[in-house]
Amino acid sequence: MLATLSDALLLLGCFDHRLLEIVGLSLRVSLTALLIGALLGLPLGAWLAVAGFRGRGALIVALNALMGLPSVVVGVLVYLALSRSGPFGSQGLLFSPAAMIVAQSVLVVPLIAAVTRQIVEDAWREYAPEFSVIGIGRPQAVMLLLADCRFSLSVAMLAGLGRAMSEVGAVMIVGGNIDGYTRVMTTAIALETSKGDLALSIALGIVLMAIIFGLNVAAHYVRCWATRRYG
């Protein structure tokens, strides 16, 4: 056990090429999925927070339910959509990093939208009378509330990144876990553990934990700073 841990630390210490490649692809895929999730999820959640229309409640319930969407189900759905006989089969995206980005985006958008909806709706309750008297329309209100809640919304972003980075089922199905091409940290950990190469699994696990922990620490300090700076 100690020998395995020692090997894992050695891999980290000597910046193993294979390990860095896997970490780099993981970050690239997950951060792109997060960006797409933010571009779609933030406005969607904020719009749901301030909008009033028939069926809004049902949509919120559906969005909240989608937060818990099993990643393997997403993997299968994206697989069907991107497979040769699927509606997007002609794009040739299956078993590529792009397919993994699509799958992770599908997982991340509802999560970011649902958390954003809750945060912005709380702010909207406070601001609605002032905005109404001033004559701020709903599209403008969405923009102002997103800007006002920007530090609280970092929680939504972190949750989205955590979901994307720790996900294994969907990227395994649509990416295929191809060595040097679509192998990311989670799929590599799963594969190397089954092969008995625990050193690489542990090294990747340490990196994964360090990234998630580091991001949370950074977000915590950003929020503390923002509270002091902006109240």
Next chain:
Amino acid sequence: MFPLRIAGLRFAPEARPILDGLDLELSGEGISVILGPNGTGKTLLLRLLAGLLPADGGAIDWGGAAQPDGRLAMVFQQPMLLRMTVFTNVEFALRPQAMTAAERRRRTTEVLERVGLAHRARDCARLLSGGERQRLALARAWAMRPRLLLLDEPTASLDPSATEAVERIIREVRTEGAKVLMTTHNLGQATRLADDIIFLADGRVQEHAPASRFFARPQSPAARAFMQGELPWRIAFDR
């Protein structure tokens, strides 16, 4: 927009009337102060005028129109300030108006100077003191060049010097031609600011009189009791 005529205004959530047949007519000049015991609907009246709540009955006539012409602003007792700079907290309120970005910046700078907050324009609004927050909220309303300014207890929980600063701004807004309709529990403030007093009790206007006459000799029994410091709940209880 003026004269503003309110006839038979009723607001009765769950069939419990708070305002019950309120009649009032307001001219377009001066500062009108609404006085009355707690729970008589002073703030509610302002919110109904601002269109934040629908009335259950009655009519509001805005100088012959069914709606105000848009030049209405309101300052709340606890104004909400965005987590942005003092400058942005004024400037964003001008965005719905037909103004260029340069005009908005100019107007914002002008009102911040007039309320004495120009030096704090780049500071975060949420870090201002209570008095500065209220001045900022007034600046935001003032920047909109309102024809009617509604103020809901604008100096509640402020110290005397902050109160004096707010009162000075209210007088300046009036001087610029805006009609001010405000609520307060501070009789000293009402004496200093009011041109006329609207005394509310039991869901209606019990008395609407020039301030000097009201304070010298209130006509209605409820206003007399209020001015003599009798507890409003006791008036209600005795009835």
